[in-house]
Amino acid sequence: MTLAIVLAGGSAAAGLPTRTSGTLADRLAAQCRLAGADEVRFAADLDELAALVDLATGPVLVTGADLVAHGAVLRHLATSPVGPTVALVLTDPPGAGQTVVREERGQVVEAGPAQTLNGDATGVFGGALRVGADDLPSLAAAARAVAAGTVLPAVPAATPETPAAPATPAASQTSAGPASDVDRLFAGLALLGTLVFAQRVRLLVAHRVGDVAELAAAEAAVDAVNEDRAELRLSVKERDDFFSTYCVSTWSPYLVRVAARLGLGPSTVTMISILFAVGAAALFAVGGGRPALVAGAVLLYLGFVLDCVDGQLARYTRNFSAWGGWLDTMADRAKEYVVYAGLGYGATQAGHRYGWALAIAAMTLQTVRHMTDTWYGVLHDEAARRPRPAGAGGGGIGDRLNAASTRVQADTGSLSYWLKRTVVFPIGERWALVALTVALFNPLVSLIAVLVWGTLAFAYTGALRTLRARWMWVPVLDTVDATLHRDDGPLAARSPVVRPMGPLTLAVIGALGPAALLALALAAVRSEGTADGLRWLLPVALLVLLLGGLGAGAAHNGPLDWLVPAALRAGEYLFAIAVGVVGDVPPWLIFGYVFLLTVHHYDLTARLEKRQAAPPLHAATLGWDGRSVLLCLAAIVGFAGIGMATLGSYLLVVFVASVVLAWVVLPARAARASALPVRTGGGAPG
Incomplete structure (x- = not known):
């Protein structure tokens, strides 16, 4: 935070004396400094504010002069990680001339x-x-437009069928509306289409x-x-899952306070939680009877506690990065x-033939589920920001499901609320299920339980989200x-486009080929002990898989095209597993290779969720199509295991190098560049 502006225009409260010292405006300025502002300026009107914003180079905190609040309120606003531009929203009855808002999914939509x-x-x-650096031009434009009496709403570009909308006089928009400058400014910023959380x-x-009188009551x-306190x-999150909330x-x-006093950062706590999870996995893997399994379950629980503590510590200390x-x-x-790997190894060591197979299945299922979760969340956020096209989806059952979901979510703490949050099998419930089943039974039962609940949750969420998505009809992948995010490689990028079928249909068909081959391979292994005779089917399955690339260049504007990334992930994972089974690759190596694929794909979704740039070395990962072709070639010539190990090692090296570049080298280079003095003048050295 570099600049805070106290906007006193239109507010009679600016000069009110506080119980401590100075005026209310002075106290707000002091609170802005404590919130992290390097500089605090007062603006008498919107034109003066616009001039200050023009000079700003980082986020700007803007406050009116009538706010009485804990200093932490402004500090939380200034450091909020939810988005670049964030507005304070209260539940108080609106006063005369105050702007009211309508929110959806944490976004101010009106x-x-x-x-x-x-x-x-x-x-x-x-x-x-708080206005992010990228939104500062919109803030300055809104300030000047409101000061001049006009606001230009964000409208689509003019076309012969839809001419551009004329400028709207601010007075007609807010004739009975905002009186203070900060209210008028915020209303104008929203009218310009700025995304505000x-x-x-x-x-x-x-x-x-x-x-x-109101000042005295608020101070009390x-x-x-x-x-x-x-x-x-x-x-602690306001809304969390059942296990996290109550267990x-x-x-x-209490751990958060201890960690803060010890000076531990959130990332340090994350690292410690990783050690606990690895310790639990090791105990599940080595066996040692019931004591080892119970000890592993305890470590797993404590690791999940620390997994919650890192986020809580970040919120408590406002240490976000x-x-x-x-x-x-x-x-x-x-x-x-x-942990799945530890369970798979432990089950295999205990004499269960399919321990690793269940671990691979659990990892594949959870990853595909997470891909649908991520993109459905993006879809829902995008739907909240735009009006639904007339006639799209037709309402009907999707409309009713949306209304029912909203009612249940609003009924916090009810039985239906907790059932809805639990049935989707969130991470807390997954870790709790693993800990309980492995402590009471064994690793095999634990993996089966994860697969059964995960499959039911996937079916439940998939069916309901499909219906709701058809109702929303938002082409999110085109944004x-x-x-x-498809993770296309050179083959998919150069493939001809088959538009009539649509990218989702092609991706699903592409996944069916590897799925069929995997089913045949597993049946052959069960009956004959090997699937080597199916090696000739690998090119056929690959060609079917590559059909997914025919939709790469098509518009992803169908109501269900948000499922395309998940379908492509499923196709690639199933093909890799099928190659491993046909090529008689050790199960642990198949697990390791698919694990590295999931790490690569989670890197993409994490950057999407955190609004970050693509991995620096993404092109070097070859795409789902390139990796699948290389695996197929290795298996055809009889070196499936060597090919999988080599390609997996290559992906690991690329991932580590990309992480170092993204989080160490490039930030250091940017810091050095920003520290260089700016040369002025155009004279050549004499």
């Missing part, structure tokens, strides 16, 4: 007078917002005041709440799959780099 919203208001603007106030106190409310409670978060805040967010996402999946 802001202005209540009578102008296309739906019921969900809150009132809290008089403060909502920052709700929970446990702490924040009120907008208009006179001495602030004094009545212990700020540090509230912040510790706020470190972890009831005591994990792109690296920490990426590491947490990657570590969650890596820990889970290392990002589809080639990157």
